[in-house]
Amino acid sequence: MKLQLTRPIIFFDIEATGLNISSDRIVELCFIKVYPNGNEESQVIRFNPGIHISAEASAVNGIYDSDVADYPYFKDKAGELAAIFQGADLAGFNSNKFDVPLLVEEFARAGADFDISKCRLVDVQTIYHKMEQRNLSAAYKFYCNQDLTNAHTALADTKATYEVLQAQLDKYGEELHNNVEWLAEFSRQNKNVDLAGRFVYDEQGTPVFNFGKYKGQSVADVLQRDSGYFGWMMQGDFTQDTKQTLMRLRLNTATR
Structure with a gap:
C-alpha cells in the first residue's frame, strides 16, 4: 500500500562511529525522500567523522577509518542536508532512539538551521514491535517474504525499512492509518520533551x-x-x- 502523503517523508539510516549520541559521529547516511506525487530521490553520503570508528561499529557496518579518510566532514555538508531534510517528515528503523537524535546532534554541532520540532517522526521499529516484536531482518522476512541481504549497510537497511512500512499498511489494513501524523504518534514510545528522553x-x-x-x-x-x-x-x-x-x-x- 502506497503511503498517503501531504508533504515529503524521508526514510533514512545512519552508520556511526559508535552508539553514544553526544560523542559519536556519523560516517554514512543514506536517505530516500518520497514526495506526495510518488516521486523518489535517494543518496548515500559518507563522512570523515574526525574521530576513530570503534572496532565494534566497524564490525557491524564494515566501515573503517581508512574508508572515509578522504570524505568531507559533516559540517561541510550540513547546510545542504538541512535544506533537503527541512519541511519533510522523517522515518526509520529505531530512528527515534538513535538516528534522529544523532542527526540533530550533528546539525547542532555544525550550526545548521534545522528545526526537528516541525517534523513528524515515524519509527517503523516501534510499529513493528507493537504489532509483532522482532528485528529488521525478521520484519523484512515476515512482511515482505524476502531475506534481507547486506544487512547493516545503510542502503539495504533503508530500502528494507521503506518496504516494510508499506507492507505493514497492507497487512494491518484499518488497524494502521495510512496517515503520517497518525503513524508518527503510534511510533512514539514515550512522551519525550527532548529526543533523549531526559x-x-x-x-x-x-x-x-x-x-x-x-x-x-x-x-x-x-x-x-x-x-x-x-x-x-x-x-x-x-x-x-x-x-x-x-x-x-x-x-x-x-x-x-
Missing part, C-alpha cells in the same frame, strides 16, 4: 525530569528551587538537544 510530559502535560534525583518532578519547580542543577546539566555530558530543551524550559519558567 525530560518527559507527565499525565497533566507538564515537563518533568526522567532521570536522576529529581526524576518525576516538575522541571520548572526544580529549576526554581535548585538553580545549580541547571548549571550542572549545561556543563554535563548531555546532548546539545537536551541542553537546548532545558534552556527553553528555563526561559518558559522565567516568563510565567
